[in-house]
Amino acid sequence: MSDEKKLCLSGKGVTKVFGVGRRKTVAVDHVDFNFYEGEIISIVGESGSGKTTLAKMLLGLINETEGDIYFQGEKRDIGSHRKKKKYWKSIQAIFQDPFSAYNTFNKIDTVLLDCIRMRGGGRLPHEQKVAMMTEACSFVNLKFAELTNKYPFELSGGQQQRLMIARIFLLKPKILLADEPTSMIDACSRATILDMLMQLRDEIGMTPIFITHDIGLAYYVSDSVYIMEHGRFVESGSADEVILRPKEPYTKRLLNDVPKIYEEWDLSTV
Numbered sequence: 001m002s003d004e005k006k007l008c009l010s011g012k013g014v015t016k017v018f019g020v021g022r023r024k025t026v027a028v029d030h031v032d033f034n035f036y037e038g039e040i041i042s043i044v045g046e047s048g049s050g051k052t053t054l055a056k057m058l059l060g061l062i063n064e065t066e067g068d069i070y071f072q073g074e075k076r077d078i079g080s081h082r083k084k085k086k087y088w089k090s091i092q093a094i095f096q097d098p099f100s101a102y103n104t105f106n107k108i109d110t111v112l113l114d115c116i117r118m119r120g121g122g123r124l125p126h127e128q129k130v131a132m133m134t135e136a137c138s139f140v141n142l143k144f145a146e147l148t149n150k151y152p153f154e155l156s157g158g159q160q161q162r163l164m165i166a167r168i169f170l171l172k173p174k175i176l177l178a179d180e181p182t183s184m185i186d187a188c189s190r191a192t193i194l195d196m197l198m199q200l201r202d203e204i205g206m207t208p209i210f211i212t213h214d215i216g217l218a219y220y221v222s223d224s225v226y227i228m229e230h231g232r233f234v235e236s237g238s239a240d241e242v243i244l245r246p247k248e249p250y251t252k253r254l255l256n257d258v259p260k261i262y263e264e265w266d267l268s269t270v
């Protein structure tokens, strides 16, 4: 990494509390983080540790109860709908359940055309839009001609997941939050999905943030790792530092579940 690392997303004391009184849940508890442009980041923790809640705050889908989030070094301002829409040109997400990402009533064409519109291409000639959609679909090994006039729910889980990545190809966000993106699919397409995301990182300079319970995946893909337990970051640093020389018992426990972490992963056999 060069000396002039640029901050893309950072936070100080970011906290989310759900409910009040005895029903209070502190889902995210005063986390600090510095995510740099071009770095591959993983946030790792068990189910219920607060990963998705943090992702939703980073996206601006829910408000933080306390603390501040900074985008490209400046305090984030997404107070109005217009500012939020502008922010969403820079940060996008793919979620665990691809189906939840789609509005059931929109055909695939609409899903993809919306992405082109968001990037300011709403008035392009129709043929050019079709060419862009065709390119995005072929990037993820889908055929646009076979998808046109269909609904996302008519696709298989793996195809839906790839359609999500086709959206990202069109949207070209600066930051992509991938919340357990590969947990629904088999190991083979998992490698393909990761490969596509890495290719997007190189081609469009996107900073991917992986959110996962799988510390093996985190080691395999990331530069920096943040370990999350009960809403807190208990350990963070370079992937080698955190995973090969863990200090926290929680990190060691997560690593116990991964038998082959020290060996080079051989994706040809998965």
Ligand SMILES: Nc1ncnc2c1ncn2[C@@H]1O[C@H](COP(=O)(O)OP(=O)(O)O)[C@@H](O)[C@H]1O
Pocket: 018, 019, 025, 026, 027, 045, 046, 047, 048, 049, 050, 051, 052, 053, 054
């Ligand atoms: N909308 C909500 N209302 C109340 N509690 C919530 C809500 N969303 C999440 N939680 C709680 O916050 C904690 C963290 O959840 P979550 O962020 O989904 O964890 P993870 O993604 O790591 O599994 C859990 O205890 C969960 O029950």
Ligand SMILES: [Mg+2]
Pocket: 051, 052, 053
């Ligand atoms: Mg989650």
